[in-house]
Amino acid sequence: MFYIMNILQKKMNLFRLILGLIVLGTFSCVEEDLGSFKPKDPNMVFGEADTVYVSKDAADYKVMLTSNLPWRIKADAEWVTVNTKQGLEPDSVSFSIAKNPTTSVRIARLTAWITQEYENVIIIKQEAGDPLPDVSTDFYVKVDGSPTNDGLSWETATTLDNALALAETKDQIHIAAGTYKPTVIATGGNEATPGDLTFEIKKNITLTGGYPANATTGATADPALHVTTLSGNMSGQFAYHVITVTAPVEEGLKIKFENINITGGKSAASGTANLSINGLNYPRLNGGAGVIARAVVEFVNCRIHENKADYHTPGFYIFSGAQVTFTNCSLDKNTGTSASGANGGAIWNDGSTVYFINSAISFNGNSGVGGGIYAYNASVPSKTYMFNTTLDNNYAAHKAGYYGRENSVGLMVNCTVYGNNSTHATNSGAGICLYANATTTRFDIISSTITGNVSVGTADPSGGIRVNDANCTLNIYNSIVSGNLGGGNVGDIYAPASVNYNKTYSVISGLVYDGSGSEVSGQAFDPATMLGVFANNGGVGYTCLLTGSANPAETLGMTSAQLSTLGLNFEPVIPDNVTTFDQLGKTREGKTSIGACVK
Structure with a gap:
């Protein structure tokens, strides 16, 4: 019995020795592996070309993706469907293309990534579709x-x-x-x-x-x-x-x-x-x-x-090069x-082209800037054209009516700007405000009337127009800028001394200017007696008619022929049916009235 127990004890000791050696060896290996481990550097590339050219028709395609680590992939266009959305190391990526319904080449991107810091992109370029047959279907709702x-x-x-x-x-x-x-x-x-x-x-x-x-x-x-x-x-x-x-x-x-x-x-x-x-x-x-x-x-x-x-912007946000026209519309x-800092009221034009024709932009507002129209994109022009349009009673902390910031281009012809209100203590610009900073900003005013706009701020004289800096270009032709208030005083135009804006055949405050921009001797303008009340005189928006006797704005403006020639100098050209008529559709032929409405 003792002999048997002795044998069992020896076998048990031998087992313990072997187990100990195994454990020791295991931990030794782990320490060696951890010490020598080095993660792979990401390495990923799409095939041999950086662009895949695909047919105008719906079809399935594959591209090879070589990678040394797991990856995922996505497309940035609705017309591309990724079928292989992830993979392990080298694999082919399957994707489907919808038929191109347009007559233009269109481009999408497939982006594969391993981490946020490491990704690769391949371009998909689809050929233009066939022109659509000249047929249409009518639906009824x-x-x-x-x-x-x-x-x-x-x-x-x-x-x-x-x-x-x-x-x-x-x-x-x-x-x-x-x-x-x-x-x-x-x-x-x-x-x-x-x-x-x-x-x-x-x-x-x-x-x-x-x-x-x-x-x-x-x-x-x-x-x-x-x-x-x-x-x-x-x-x-x-x-x-x-x-x-x-x-x-x-x-x-x-x-x-x-x-x-x-x-x-x-x-x-x-x-x-x-x-x-x-x-x-x-x-x-x-x-x-x-x-x-x-x-x-x-x-x-x-x-x-x-x-x-x-x-x-409670109204429309227009961006990415869109072209939008409002005709006979009210915004x-x-x-x-x-409560504060929110921009845009009726429109935010962000790098696009927007036309207003025979329209009214009224009683819109926000707590920041641009209560009527806000035109701003940091990189590309935001172009706003207003013909026969009224911009009235819009409000903002500042820059209440139209605010053209960096790179903006603005033009108004036969327009009335009235009753826009800003409350900021300084830098206001209730009717129109221009700001260029290190870029350029331009605004042209032709045959328009800017009156009754108010900057409530106690230290701001820019109720009518504010020009912020020398990189802004302001041209005023055949227009009235008078009867605006800033800080409780006359506040028709504010511009730094470095800004030399152009005023041709126009009324600014109480003065009248000729074709060379010089004051006309012996002529004075009184907005209280020479401009009528803001009222419905016909058309989509309200207007202010010329009134009173011996009103210089009735006779010292540009001729119809001069206005027609002026319109030819713009790009795009301003049509004669805009320049040679007034805001109410009356001809300017045989008349030399200044402002939006002839008498």
Whole structure:
């Protein structure tokens, strides 16, 4: 028995020795591996070329991605779908391309990354699509339309969201009277966020309102009787943008809104994230009425009113080179709700081109700058052209009517600027303000009347026009700048001594200037007796008529021929049907009146 126990004890000791050696060896190996471990440096590259050229038609493609570490991949355009979204070391990346519906080459990017600091990009360039046949489809929409109807007649009217989904480029959507609210989330939006509901315009189409609510075949639009409204107010919850324009630029094509009211949107508060659509960042915090990027858009006989913003621009935010025209439109009562520092009221023109023709921009405001129109992009020009338009009663802390910042280009012809109000103690500029800093800013005023604007600030004389610095160019032709207040005193134009602005055949405060910019001896202008009250004298916006006897503004201005020649010197050329008529459509032929309205 003792012998057996002795053998077992020896075997147990041997087992313990072997186990100890194994453990010791294991820890020795771990220490050696940890001491010599070095992470791999990322190394990743797409194939041999940096650009993939793809067909205009829908198709699937693959590219080789060589990598020594795990990677992920994404596309920046809606028309590219990535099928292989991640991989381990070398692998082929599969992606699908949608058919190009435009007649332009379009570009997207595939971005592969290992870490935030290490990524690689390959360009996808798709050839231009075929020109579209010269045909279009008409869709018909009613408030009580059915989403299952084809929308091809008033009798089978559908919903607006369904019509937008069905419509192709060049199609027309006819919308009966009533109020329409979005039910579809914007591309890339959050289904759980009501603010992302919007009427997204993805194609170059025409939307026409003003038809009877119970329209039948043959009905015609009469917007004075039948009001069509797109609203972002959804029972106390608000769309960040009533409309969102994401359509591509196509040669000779545009989006057109006619006889439509846009109201009830409310852009988001500061800090809210952007939406990424077609490679662009659409800000949720800008543009309660809508956001427009790249596209060519026209608004005709539309009213954009009573939209709000928890931060920037309760009206329209227009960016990324868009071209937008408002004709016979009213942009009014679009107001910001932020306590301070929020910019843009009716419009923020961010690196785009915007026209206002026979329109009114009235009673809009925000807590920062640019209560009427804010034109600003740090890198590219923001161009704003106003013809026969009234800019009135807009408000902001400062720069209340039109504010043109760095790189901006502005032009007004036959316009009235009245009653704009700013409250900042200094640097105000209630009617018009220009600021260039180290860039350039230009504003030309032709045959316009700027009066009744007020800078409330006690130390600011710039109720009418403020020119901030010597890099600003201001040219005034055949115009009246008089009757504005700044700090309780006459405040028509403020400019530093370094600024020598041009004034030709114009009235500035109580003085009259000739074609060389010299004072006309023996002539004086009194705005209290020589300008009528701001009133509805015809046209879309209110105006101030010339009044009184011996009024120099009636006779000492430019001739119709001089104004026509002046218009030829601009790029683009100002048409004769603008320069040779006044704001109310009266001819300037045979007259030499100064200001927006002839007598």
